[in-house]
Each structure stands twice: as C-alpha cells, then as structure tokens.
Amino acid sequence: MNARTLPLVATVLIFIVAYALCYLQFPAILSTRVVGNLLTDNAFLGIVAVGMTFVIISGGIDLSVGSVIAFSGVFIAVLLRDTGLGPWPIFALLLIITTLFGAAMGATIHFLQMPPFIVTLAGMFLARGMAYVLSIDSVPISDDTISALQRIYWLLPGKGRLTLVGGLMLIVVLVGIVVAHRTRFGTNIYALGGGAQTARLMGVPVARTTIQVYALSGFLAGLSGIVFAIYTSAGYSLATVGVELDAIAAVVIGGTLLTGGSGFVAGTLIGVLIMGLIQTYITFDGSLSSWWTKIAIGMLLLGFIVLQKALVWAGGRRAEAASGKG
Amino acid sequence: MLDPTPGRVPLLRAAAVSKSFPGTKALDGVDFTLRAGEVHALLGENGAGKSTLVKCLTGAYRRDGGEIQLDGVSIDPRDTLDAQRLGIGTVYQEVNLLTNLTVAENLFLGHQPTWLGLVSTRRMNRQARALTAQYGLDIDVTRSLGSYSVAIQQIVAIARAVRLSGKVLILDEPTASLDAHEVDVLFDAISGLKERGLGIVFISHFLDQVFRITDRITVLRNGKLVGTEDTVSLDRLRLVNMMLGRELAEETRRTGKSGMRYDAEPRLRFSGFGRRGRIAPFDLAIQRGEVVGMAGLLGSGRTETAEVLFGVYPHDSGTAAKEGRALSLGSTRAAVAAGFGFLPEDRKTDGIIGELSIRENIALALQARIGWARPLSAKRQRAMADDFIRRLDIRTSDAEKPVGQLSGGNQQKVMLARWLATNPEFLILDEPTRGIDVGAHAEIIRLIEELCEGGMSLLVISSELEELVVYSHRVIVVRDRAHVAELVGEDITTTRIVNAIAGTPDSAEAAA
Numbered sequence: 001m002n003a004r005t006l007p008l009v010a011t012v013l014i015f016i017v018a019y020a021l022c023y024l025q026f027p028a029i030l031s032t033r034v035v036g037n038l039l040t041d042n043a044f045l046g047i048v049a050v051g052m053t054f055v056i057i058s059g060g061i062d063l064s065v066g067s068v069i070a071f072s073g074v075f076i077a078v079l080l081r082d083t084g085l086g087p088w089p090i091f092a093l094l095l096i097i098t099t100l101f102g103a104a105m106g107a108t109i110h111f112l113q114m115p116p117f118i119v120t121l122a123g124m125f126l127a128r129g130m131a132y133v134l135s136i137d138s139v140p141i142s143d144d145t146i147s148a149l150q151r152i153y154w155l156l157p158g159k160g161r162l163t164l165v166g167g168l169m170l171i172v173v174l175v176g177i178v179v180a181h182r183t184r185f186g187t188n189i190y191a192l193g194g195g196a197q198t199a200r201l202m203g204v205p206v207a208r209t210t211i212q213v214y215a216l217s218g219f220l221a222g223l224s225g226i227v228f229a230i231y232t233s234a235g236y237s238l239a240t241v242g243v244e245l246d247a248i249a250a251v252v253i254g255g256t257l258l259t260g261g262s263g264f265v266a267g268t269l270i271g272v273l274i275m276g277l278i279q280t281y282i283t284f285d286g287s288l289s290s291w292w293t294k295i296a297i298g299m300l301l302l303g304f305i306v307l308q309k310a311l312v313w314a315g316g317r318r319a320e321a322a323s324g325k326g
Numbered sequence: 327m328l329d330p331t332p333g334r335v336p337l338l339r340a341a342a343v344s345k346s347f348p349g350t351k352a353l354d355g356v357d358f359t360l361r362a363g364e365v366h367a368l369l370g371e372n373g374a375g376k377s378t379l380v381k382c383l384t385g386a387y388r389r390d391g392g393e394i395q396l397d398g399v400s401i402d403p404r405d406t407l408d409a410q411r412l413g414i415g416t417v418y419q420e421v422n423l424l425t426n427l428t429v430a431e432n433l434f435l436g437h438q439p440t441w442l443g444l445v446s447t448r449r450m451n452r453q454a455r456a457l458t459a460q461y462g463l464d465i466d467v468t469r470s471l472g473s474y475s476v477a478i479q480q481i482v483a484i485a486r487a488v489r490l491s492g493k494v495l496i497l498d499e500p501t502a503s504l505d506a507h508e509v510d511v512l513f514d515a516i517s518g519l520k521e522r523g524l525g526i527v528f529i530s531h532f533l534d535q536v537f538r539i540t541d542r543i544t545v546l547r548n549g550k551l552v553g554t555e556d557t558v559s560l561d562r563l564r565l566v567n568m569m570l571g572r573e574l575a576e577e578t579r580r581t582g583k584s585g586m587r588y589d590a591e592p593r594l595r596f597s598g599f600g601r602r603g604r605i606a607p608f609d610l611a612i613q614r615g616e617v618v619g620m621a622g623l624l625g626s627g628r629t630e631t632a633e634v635l636f637g638v639y640p641h642d643s644g645t646a647a648k649e650g651r652a653l654s655l656g657s658t659r660a661a662v663a664a665g666f667g668f669l670p671e672d673r674k675t676d677g678i679i680g681e682l683s684i685r686e687n688i689a690l691a692l693q694a695r696i697g698w699a700r701p702l703s704a705k706r707q708r709a710m711a712d713d714f715i716r717r718l719d720i721r722t723s724d725a726e727k728p729v730g731q732l733s734g735g736n737q738q739k740v741m742l743a744r745w746l747a748t749n750p751e752f753l754i755l756d757e758p759t760r761g762i763d764v765g766a767h768a769e770i771i772r773l774i775e776e777l778c779e780g781g782m783s784l785l786v787i788s789s790e791l792e793e794l795v796v797y798s799h800r801v802i803v804v805r806d807r808a809h810v811a812e813l814v815g816e817d818i819t820t821t822r823i824v825n826a827i828a829g830t831p832d833s834a835e836a837a838a
C-alpha cells in the first residue's frame with residue numbers, strides 16, 4: 001500500500017468499525033434516516049472543513065472561519081430584516097465579502113511575511129466584531145425562499161432524507177476532490193505545503209496561490225454561513241464559537257498532516273462524519289453527557305496524531321532502506 | 327566587447343550585472359555570454375558568486391544593476407516562472423524539488439498536461455515514465471519523490487530543468503551526489519541538448535568533469551569576473567590559478583602513509599559491528615592519530631557504516647571497546663558522550679541551523695557537550711569563531727552572519743568547525759571535500775593531517791581516491807554493504823583501490 005494513502009485508509013477503517021459498533025448496540029443507526037440527518041446536521045461543518053483542508057495542506061491555518069460563519073448568519077438575517085433585498089442578492093453579496101476577506105488575509109500573510117496563525121486570529125476577532133456591530137441579539141429569519149430551501153430534500157430508499165444543505169456539502173466535497181487532485185491550482189497548494197521556498201524556485205506562483213487558498217477558505221466559510229442560516233433560521237453573533245477548531249479536528253482525523261503538504265479532501269468528509277457519528281451515538285444513548293463528544297474527539301485526535309507520526313517514521317525508515325546512500 | 331564572435335548575437339548575454347547583500351557585494355559588474363550550442367562552465371571558489379549570478383539570470387533574485395539579453399532582446403525575469411516561460415530551465419544548487427509530491431508531479435509542476443482545465447494524470451504519468459526512462463531510471467513515477475535516494479532526486483531535478491529549457495539550461499553543481507554512471511547519463515543528455523542548439527551553463531567543483539564536457543570557461547572571484555577562455559586553451563594549473571588568484575603547489579605524494587605504530591590495544595575497537603539491511607557486521611580498530619579512509623561506490627555501504635558507528639541507526643550486532651574497556655553505543659547521544667563526532671554527507675538537511683550566526687552554530691555543539699549549566703562567554707565564542715573562520719578560510723563578512731546566507735561550500739566549513747570545536751577523539755567525516763573549492767580542498771586535507779598529528783582518530787569517507795591516498799594510513803573498501811578489502815601503507819594506491827571497488831584482482835594478475 002502507498003504510504004501517502006495510509007492515513008486515509010486508516011480513517012475509513014475507523015469509521016466503518018465505529019459504525020459497526022454503534023450498529024450492534026443501536027441497529028436503527030444504520031437507517032438512511034440517520035445517515036440523512038448526519039449529513040444535514042454536519043453540512044456547515046463539512047463545507048468549512050473542505051476549505052480548512054486546503055489551507056492546512058498549503059502549510060497554513062485559518063482560525064477565522066467560525067467567526068465568519070456567525071457573521072454570515074447575522075449579515076443575512078439583518079439584511080433580510082432591514083433592506084428590501086431578497087435572499088439571492090444577499091447570498092451573492094455575502095460570498096463576495098467573505099471571499100475578499102479571505103483574500104485580504106492571504107495577501108497579508110504573503111506580503112507582510114506574517115504567520116497565518118496570527119493573521120487569521122486577527123481575522124477571527126474582526127469577523128466576530130463585525131457580527132456584533134450588525135446585531136448583538138439573535139435575529140430570526142422569516143423569509144419564504146429560505147423556508148422553502150429548508151424544506152427541499154430528496155427521498156432516499158428507507159425514508160431517509162437528503163436535504164439541500166446535506167447535498168450541497170457532498171457537492172462541495174466532490175468539487176474539492178477534483179480541485180485538489182486534478183487541477184494545477186491543487187498541485188500548487190500541495191507544493192506550497194511541501195516547502196514555500198522550493199516551490200518558488202520551481203516556478204509556483206506563491207503569492208497568487210496563497211491568496212487564492214485563503215480566498216477559497218473565506219468563500220467556503222461564507223457558503224457554510226448560508227447553510228447554517230438556512231439550517232437554524234436565525235443569525236446570532238455568538239453562534240459557531242470554536243467551529244474552526246472542530247474543522248481542524250475533522251481535517252486532522254481525516255488524515256491531513258498539520259505540517260502541510262499532504263492530505264485528502266475525502267478524508268475530511270470522513271473526519272466530519274466520525275465526529276457526527278459520535279454525537280449521534282450520544283443522542284441515541286440518552287444518558288451520556290454531550291461533553292463525551294468532546295472527550296471522544298479529543299482521544300481520536302490524539303490517536304491520529306500518534307498514528308501519523310508512526311507512519312511518517314515508518315515511511316522514512318522504508319525510504320532509507322530502499323534508497324541507500326554511499 | 328562582450329561577444330568575441332562578431333556578427334552573431336549570443337544566446338544569453340549579461341552585462342555588468344551587480345547584486346549586493348547586506349555586508350557583501352556578491353556580484354560586481356559581471357559580464358557573461360552564452361552562445362547557442364555550447365556548454366559553458368562557471369567556476370570559482372566558494373562564495374565567488376556563481377549561484378548568485380544564476381539566480382539573477384533566472385529571476386530568483388532581482389539584480390541591483392546591469393542588463394540581461396536573450397537572443398538580443400532585453401529581458402527582466404520577475405520570478406523563476408517568468409524565466410521558465412522564456413525557455414530558461416534551472417537546477418539550483420540547494421534545491422531537491424518537493425519530496426511530498428510524486429515524481430511525475432515534480433517533473434511537470436506548473437506544466438501538467440490538461441484537458442478542459444483538468445490535469446490528466448494518466449497522460450502526465452505516462453510522459454513522466456518516458457522521461458525518466460531516458461535517464462535510465464526505472465522508478466514508479468506515482469510514488470512520492472521523497473521515497474527515492476538523493477541521487478535519483480537529483481536526476482529528476484535535472485530531467486525537469488532539461489524539459490523546461492527551450493533555450494538555456496543552467497545546472498548549479500548538478501553532479502554533487504551522482505555516481506560515475508549517473509554522471510555519464512547526464513553528460514549524454516547534455517550533449518544531445520547541445521546538438522539541438524541549447525546553451526548550457528555548468529557549475530561544478532569537479533574539474534575533470536569541467537574539462538570533459540565544457541567548451542568555454544568563465545571564472546569568477548569575489549564577485550568579479552576574472553575571465554572567459556576556451557576550455558582547450560586552458561590547462562588545469564592555469565585554471566586553478568585563475569580561480570585562486572595565487573599559485574597552488576601540486577600534490578606529489580602517490581601512496582598512503584606508512585609508519586603507523588600499531589599498539590596492541592587500539593583506541594577504539596569494533597567487533598562484529600553491524601546492522602541488518604544497512605551494513606554487514608565488520609571489525610574495525612582505530613589507533614590514536616590514525617586516519618582510516620573509506621572508499622566505495624555510492625550506495626555501497628560507506629555512509630551506512632558511518633551512521634551505524636555514530637548510532638544514527640543503532641547497531642544490532644557486535645560490540646565496541648575504547649582503550650580495552652567495553653563501550654556502550656547505540657544512540658548519537660552515547661556516541662557524543664564517548665567522544666565521537668560525525669560530519670554527515672547531506673549537510674543541507676542534517677544539522678545546519680541557517681538562522682543562527684556562524685558564531686552560534688560553532689558554539690552550539692561545544693555547549694551541548696560541556697552542558698548548558700556552564701555557558702560559554704560571548705567573548706570566548708567570538709574568539710573561537712574567529713579562529714575557525716581563519717583556519718578554515720570561511721568567506722564571510724563577519725562571525726555574526728547567519729549561516730543560511732553563506733555560499734554552499736562555506737556552510738560546509740561551518741559544519742566542520744562545529745565538530746572540531748568539540749575536540750572529539752574520533753571524528754567521522756563523510757565526503758568532507760564535496761562541494762568545496764580547490765583552495766579549501768587543500769586546506770581541509772592539511773587540516774585532516776594536522777588533526778591526526780594532534781592525536782585525533784579519523785574515519786574519512788571520500789569518493790576522491792587521490793585524496794584518500796594522500797592522508798590515509800589505511801583504506802577500507804566497501805562493496806555491496808560489506809567491508810571487502812583493507813589496504814595498508816605502501817599498498818594504498820588509486821589503482822588498487824579501484825580494483826578493490828570493482829572486485830577485480832590487481833591489474834598485474836588481471837592482465838594474465
């Protein structure tokens with residue numbers, strides 16, 4: 001087997017085993033109904049995690065996304081309430097804003113040579129602050145189009161429902177996979193994560209790629225915000241605190257190296273689903289505190305980081321043995 | 327007066343190119359012309375400005391002044407991509423591509439074959455296979471580049487540059503980690519390109535290779551142009567004098583040193599030492615003040631021996647003894663505690679800390695050895711650094727310069743200084759003169775002799791047999807991951823070493 005795909009395979013295996021264990025205890029968990037809900041409930045996280053995957057593969061991090069989602073919700077709710085604009089122009093406007101916001105962070109990171117951690121941390125406070133400026137209270141959304149979007153679904157065999165937002169997440173993941181593995185932009189992102197200096201000498205447009213990666217993350221955070229607004233029918237500036245960390249966790253569980261240069265969008269989807277599955281299990285059980293989700297995710301994360309270390313180490317050993325220098 | 331051939335526009339022409347770094351004038355009004363269909367060597371000592379000139383020509387650095395023309399048209403590449411578009415392909419000295427990408431992706435990065443905007447991976451891999459096959463590589467192009475040896479990575483880097491070079495190919499020390507056969511393959515490729523009318527710039531410290539492949543030679547010294555001459559009109563001595571700006575005495579000694587007194591109890595004795603998959607168990611005893619040379623082809627087990635001795639890969643068989651007493655080894659820590667030092671082959675990745683200054687880098691190893699509880703005074707560090715800068719002739723404006731800003735060869739000297747500062751009893755040097763210019767070369771050979779006279783025991787791995795012959799008391803020959811021969815004293819000659827490496831009996835018998 002290829003050492004590059006090993007983390008992905010490990011993630012898939014863990015997901016299957018975990019699902020099987022849950023199934024033994026609660027057979028109902030295998031129904032399309034539960035699967036449909038899993039996709040719907042985690043749609044916003046999945047979308048934003050795809051963006052995070054690209055950022056992390058490029059060797060960066062984006063801490064602003066949770067705040068951007070909250071900002072998006074408030075932005076949609078307030079504009080729907082206070083202006084005559086319909087939801088579609090508002091969505092378009094929002095996506096432009098969040099994309100530019102991401103691009104601006106990318107430009108700052110590249111041109112001022114600042115660490116992504118600091119720049120996106122500033123972005124996180126900025127976006128959250130802007131949400132507060134728009135409204136401190138939770139603003140309900142009552143719009144016909146949005147309620148209609150909320151009700152769209154495809155009936156799966158077994159009475160499960162694939163909702164619009166769930167489907168949107170799957171589309172984003174598919175597009176993400178294509179971008180990562182089948183476009184020059186995607187390869188450039190991996191190149192950047194492998195070593196920015198080397199990539200520059202090889203002719204990778206480092207500035208453009210960095211800006212595009214954060215712009216993409218901003219765009220997907222905005223899209224995730226739209227999905228979250230549809231899903232909750234409200235905009236609240238205190239919502240989605242810490243979602244950036246959930247996204248990072250999903251990415252790492254999905255087999256992407258935090259050091260950059262290696263990872264899979266498909267793995268991130270599985271990472272999100274594993275986290276959702278734990279949540280579902282706890283709901284089914286009923287007696288467990290929801291904090292167990294956090295504990296389980298924490299342990300999984302630790303396990304994965306250890307696994308990755310072991311793989312990198314074993315891979316290095318094998319390469320050594322295979323090559324042999326003078 | 328740039329182009330000596332009247333009536334023909336040179337392919338690439340640089341006029342009065344200058345580039346300064348804080349504290350250094352790396353290039354000072356350098357003129358350089360490259361004709362179509364020639365291989366042009368760019369030579370000079372470490373820090374002469376060769377790599378800097380290459381980077382200015384290819385947009386990796388912005389030059390401070392001067393003009394660059396390609397086919398008679400002024401160009402000003404903003405970055406390396408720009409240069410690639412103009413048809414200039416480059417292998418930079420310190421770059422080994424991206425180890426996290428596949429071989430195919432490395433070859434085609436930025437130029438992947440696409441279909442409707444999507445990379446067609448299958449076509450790319452097929453083309454990559456064809457390309458690597460041309461260089462005699464039979465490798466899986468879909469595996470990550472990092473899973474292959476440095477030599478293979480180097481060939482892939484060259485293959486990429488050749489593919490990108492429509493007009494000009496620049497190779498900055500491309501042969502440093504290649505063995506003789508791989509060099510042949512590379513030179514075949516270069517000859518092919520030459521016939522196609524490309525201009526090729528070739529930088530190397532291997533003068534044999536320079537005389538073998540190049541048509542003209544340009545020499546730089548201290549950032550200034552010394553001159554450009556036809557290769558056939560130059561002999562080795564004059565070339566070296568151009569590079570150094572002074573006369574260099576020819577080495578005379580032909581056979582190894584004799585007269586080593588072999589005590590009953592050597593300083594170090596390794597018995598049945600080895601590690602499965604790396605090096606077969608071997609016996610090795612080293613005296614005080616003895617230099618043991620180690621010869622063998624790339625990949626034969628030379629570096630593996632050193633790494634197992636130093637505990638980079640712990641031994642899984644055998645024992646070690648120091649002055650008759652059992653010595654517990656098995657980690658680099660234990661080795662350092664036992665007074666071992668090891669200058670690895672791949673200095674780029676092993677141990678140099680580019681951000682720290684020369685002084686700090688030198689002080690680091692010594693500080694680690696005496697313990698952090700007793701800090702070295704800044705004054706002492708300074709004195710030590712200045713001493714090594716003088717002794718090893720490290721070219722720098724001062725001791726506080728970050729090591730990352732030194733030229734490749736000078737970084738190597740800093741690494742050597744780091745180990746010397748700890749004053750080890752047993753020092754292992756893996757290719758200490760690779761990438762080092764002629765002047766420093768002689769300097770390092772002198773240093774090796776000086777060290778062993780001071781009582782240090784040395785194990786020196788080198789591909790340069792003439793050099794081994796000069797300083798070794800004994801030469802061990804490695805083949806196929808095992809120690810196969812040992813030559814002592816008067817027996818040490820390059821012919822005998824070559825025969826032992828090749829596994830043929832000595833030429834006298836072979837003739838029969």
Ligand SMILES: Nc1ncnc2c1ncn2[C@@H]1O[C@H](COP(=O)(O)OP(=O)(O)OP(=O)(O)O)[C@@H](O)[C@H]1O
Pocket residue numbers: 347348350351352370371372373374375376377378379419721722730731732733734735736761
């Ligand atoms: N990025 C940098 N910052 C500061 N100084 C630099 C930098 N790069 C090179 N220099 C300095 O410029 C001079 C020329 O360096 P260059 O790398 O061109 O030498 P070189 O001829 O390639 O030597 P070598 O044979 O050792 O590779 C050296 O004095 C070096 O210290």
Ligand SMILES: [Mg+2]
Pocket residue numbers: 376377378419498733734735
């Ligand atoms: Mg150089």
